[in-house]
Amino acid sequence: HLMSQLADILQSRSWSGLGLQLPPYSMDTRGNAGGGQGAQSPRQPDQLFPLLSESKTAFVIHDLSNHGENISDLFRSSLQYYNAYQGDKYHENNNTLGFINLSTSENKLCIDLMTKRLSRSDMNCTEDALLQYPDWRGQPFLWEEVARFLTYYCKAPAPLDPENVVVLNGCCSVFCALAMVLCDAGVKVFLIPTPFYSGLALTSRLYTKIELFFIHLDSELTGENTRPFQLTVDKLEQGLHEARLKRKKVRGLVLINPQNPLGDVYSRDSLMEYLEFAKRHKLHVILDEIYMLSVFDKSITFHSVLRMESLPDPNRTHVIWGTSKDFGISGFRFGTLYTHSKEVAAAVSSFGCLHGISGTTQHNLCRLLQDRDWIDKMYLPTNHSRLQEAHKYIADKLKALKIPFLNHGSGLYIWINLKKYLDPCTFENELVLHHRFLDNKVVLSCGKSYMCKEPGWFRLVFAETILHLDPLAMHWFCEALQEQKKELV
Template identity: 45%
Template sequence: MLTGALAAVRQGAVNSSTSATTVAATSASSSLPRPRPGTPPAQAHPTEETTGSMLHTSVKASEMSKKASETLTPSQTPGRSMYLSNRGNSIRQQQGILQEGFVQYARDQYDDAHNPDGILNVGTSENKLCYDLLHKRLTKPDMLHVDPALLQYSDWRGHLFLREEVAKFLTHYCCSPKPLKADNVSKGDCIWVSNCPCVCRIADAILIPTPFYGAITEDLQLYSDVRLFHVPLDCEAGGKDSRLFNLTVEKLEESLKKAKQEGIIIRAVILINPHNPLAEVYTLKEMIGFLEFAKRYELHVIVDELYMLTVFDESVTFHSVLSADSLPDPQRTHVVWGLSKDFAMAGFRIGTLYTENSHLVEAVAQLGSFHGVSGTTQHQVAQLLRDREWINEEFLPENRCRLKAAHSYVTGELRSMGIPYLHWPATLFVWADLRKYIRESSFERELSLWRCFLRHKVLLSCGQAFSCSTPGWFRFVFANQDHHLKLGQCVTQDTLA
């Protein structure tokens, strides 16, 4: 799959005068972009640049990205309905890049037997490597238990037996110095939606470093009218930054100051660790620094640790904020986790919130009826989490082994083509730099490249879907079956022949 996408990129060129939203299919030999004339070979680490105007440039680029996303496909956007309110029309017409790509994929999914010419998906962050392990465990007799209590309404925070298992699980795998409490756990199918309205008023804002998991925007805006205020991270190393897309307390401070100057009230910060889409793993020292920043300004911090067990190399160790001996502001620190990524069970639609703030737990519980999870599913999740022998001896070791092999394969292909990428052995994806394949640095050209991949039956995720401040970065999901990865090369090369 990935090799197919890269092979396609290597062979053609997008007409630089073609609009991003009206680009038409061209001949196979010229439909994908070549590197710009005179472009030097890609380097694993881009050269240093001066940082005097970086913040201004990044903010401007973020605004460009937002504008491009808002005008994705006007011809496909539903017209206004006389039967809906303004808010209803806004929700109906909302479609970002991630949603647009997935809708097309859902209509034309690749299938070995039934649709071999369908779209290959390396854009959606799903782990498709461990179905055999999960099928074996989820079909055991202990998973099929049903009793009256599971068929009736429960505490909207979740059944007590599940919250107890989640607390034990997080205590162990987050290396908490003290036992975590079941009363501090809430569950639901959309924890983001339940959490943010409880700490923000309508039109308030939350700081979030960019790039970030793009669906957060829709999660918050569609339900709660909470705004996101971007903290743009630069894709060049320079000045005090030794890492690409390096998040620092100073950058948080600058963005908070800018928000205040614009009259925007910031109520919270969202931190993602391990990061989506960068795959970066922040140290505990770095995370504590970010939490101390938030405490100084009495900001809530929502810490997304959805990939905490998806680190597959011993050279990198993940440290949960719950492993700290003490948190700078425990009443304003809230940790989100779920089964979608670490257990390859996105279809279960269950996430958890852990917070020591009992008032927040109560508020989230009031919204729990809108995002409930069935009793039988809660039973299955509890059984899974308490089966430490299966988790430690079967699932985690094999999952990490398969992820490491897939990551090695994909990054090897990137290196062979001279494509820079961020090297972090974590999550399900690689953040890669395809800037040399767009004729000019614009989000319109990036979108043209994204559509070009899609026309050739390869779904990726482009940087503007994650509010990246610089066009040309793409996220490649590698957690797919090996034969799909390799088949992508054949399919795309046949298309270009």
């Protein structure tokens, strides 16, 4: 989501040697740029997104801690994109010149079904217990339902234990608490293959100093790579070796499956190999399976680690899931942890006092998750066919434009290769193209914000209704590319 944009800055500060300075977008921190939803601010296609450096001028008093200043800078510059969009959203009737957001990974294709479902009478509940202090691990009825839900949809060989579930307000909260209880900050690190969804990296910086050690995958097809950005055990071994050479104590491995931004779904065999690698080295594995029900290509089988008959190292295997992506309700702020380690579950649940969810929201989530009939017969089939359709629409457009992309059947996004629009192909020029899109009121995430080691890749979110309902949307995308091309010549 919006955090993917933050990673530019994250990267340019302390995470990379690339030394890129992200030019801040010139507007106030609360996103009044566009003058609100109704503002018909004229497009200015010839003016490159303003490259000013005013982001710090708004504040004169410096009363923050060092950490507070770092965090504030980090978010302030990056939220400018997001606030620009929030303050001047495209709307087919009211604001046809507003920003089109192809950057935030939200599924807007089934919001009609969802609002209808959430309007049913079983959603209204104000029982006393919901209004009072909760169990910090979540309401018991919700962790019980989550266990049943995951047992069913992950095809677990035996019923999952509700005692091993922790419910918090979003997957980043789960990751942050989990990282905190598994890894002593400043001492130990987690391995993570790149490109990857960088919100994880960002949020873990807010409170902690948990370090991620990148295993940079590349797109080229060589002996080892039969697919672009392929993860192999050899690369994991090599990454671990490099980390150790740099005197890092590696504590675990983070995997996103289905992958974000690649859309890759790991095969059962690959997954098992990664888990066995982790076991050999006594590493924890954190699996972010937040897109597990967004595999819309019927020929692809998603294998949750919870489906394995026997896990190589169950007590060190931890699964994160939430409803933000698969149910398109990121605004609900719901994330959950399933771990076989009761010790880890107990430790993470302590963080519930900082990451709690309203009782009434927990009630509604429970009702939603337990409505299997609606999920199986109505929601999932509709969602998958709409995702499929939206994906096809974009894939066809990209083919027509001769833009290469990874053709996977999962997730809400497509990983596209715009290298031919960069000359030379550098991260500096990737950023120029990124701003060219913004000038054309199209928000796209660039590869650098996923710690991709190759410049020129972008993530385009296709689960956006207006994208394929209004021909203008892709038109602006194309316009930005044409402008960029003109400059190249």
